[in-house]
Amino acid sequence: MKYIIVLGDGMADEPIPSIQGKTPLMVADTPCIDLLAKKSELGIVHTIPEGMKPGSDTANLSVLGYNPEKYYSGRSPLEALSIGVDMKDTDIALRCNLVTLSLEEDFEEKTIIDHSAGEISTEEAKLLIEALKKELEDDIYKFYLGTSYRHLTIWEHGKVIDLAQPHDILGKIIGDYLPKEPALKNMMKRSYDILNNHPVNIERKKKGQNVANSIWFWGAGTRPALTSFEEKYGKRGAMISAVDLLKGIAVGTKMKVVEVEGANGTLHTNYEGKARAALDVLLKENYDFVYIHVEAPDEMGHQGNTQNKIKAIEYLDYKVIKTVTVGMEEAGVDYRMLIMPDHPTPIKIRTHTDDPVPYLLYDSRVTKNNPYSYNEFDAKNSGNLILKGYTIIDRLFKNPE
Known part of the structure; x- marks a missing residue:
């Protein structure tokens, strides 16, 4: 059978x-x-x-x-297993979506247009994650490539905090949903400056595709058993x-x-x-x-x-x-x-x-x-x-x- x-x-x-x-x-x-x-x-x-x-x-x-x-x-620790990240007991895994945000000048006044950045390809996402690693990665926060818009961040000696799921707040102004943790919030803001005019997104704009112009953290969790x-x-x-x-x-x-x-x-x-x-x-x-x-x-x-x-x-x-x-x-x-x-x-x-x-x-x-x-x-x-x-x-x- x-x-x-x-x-x-x-x-x-x-x-x-x-x-x-x-x-x-x-x-x-x-x-x-x-x-x-x-x-x-x-x-x-x-x-x-x-x-x-x-x-x-x-x-x-x-x-x-x-x-x-x-x-x-937590969701992200399960994804870490798939990617091959060997989490320590003190690590916190975070889902790191590539998302499409609107173009208001004030970051906190933007809205999430697309939680998947137009189902961006993994090949394009790889270049964007590499740009983020270069600018944002340090001894505390590490970025890992996943699939399409779904990626991973490991926060050493982090803590499990409540984070909004991007697909739950589509079309809503993001200010009230940003992380309360200052470092996470700051990385999300900086990611917009890094990604919005990245060559990958310039090409996507030309093709009429949604751009992957920001990251969004959610799904925090500890090592699964x-x-x-x-x-x-x-x-x-x-x-x-x-x-x-x-x-x-x-x-x-x-x-x-x-x-x-x-x-x-x-x-x-x-x-x-x-x-x-x-x-x-x-x-x-x-x-x-x-x-x-x-x-x-x-x-x-x-x-x-x-x-x-x-x-x-x-x-x-x-x-x-x-x-x-x-x-x-x-x-x-x-x-x-x-x-x-x-x-x-x-x-x-x-x-x-x-x-x-x-x-x-x-x-x-x-x-x-x-x-x-x-x-x-x-x-x-x-x-x-x-x-x-x-x-x-x-x-x-x-x-x-």
């Missing part, structure tokens, strides 16, 4: 007036998911523990079976994702990290490459479990782009899920597959919520014929409710009688 989780980051949503009061999951053309839904268990699951922020960090830990209330020590996935579940697992956060969780839990060329966390990621890599891991390398993470629906939610969020879900269906199901069936191998988001990222508010999310649990050996489709409303109407998100993986691994 093989086990698969397909995680469409942020793909749950709320009714949207422009699509007749439906959600992207309801209107997306998803023939493969539709077929599976008729033969599957559907329900809703709370992935975010009460009182915790609804982030991809806490939510994905839950989906993988790690209770965030026990294991969560995660237990081995194989020791916890008795199964060899692999992670397929373009996002350092997910790769970091995999490193921390001693899962295999599978790198896929062209996987970049955007709408135009290499979906088929991820699916084929999953099949290779399961069928050729004989792993028991694979986690396929697709970031695109979440990014489209943050951008407030309804049509592209629908498109991301459709790509997930026919480029990932169809490829995986056809490959497993052709191989004649029994498998159980869980399809779900980690959290909602509603178009209306362009950030995460802690509402429960719909799940679909399919078993290739079981024949069902239920009336439900895979969406937020049918999942709720099914009557299946999982209150503790970190137990859903036990549902996946539990074979039916």
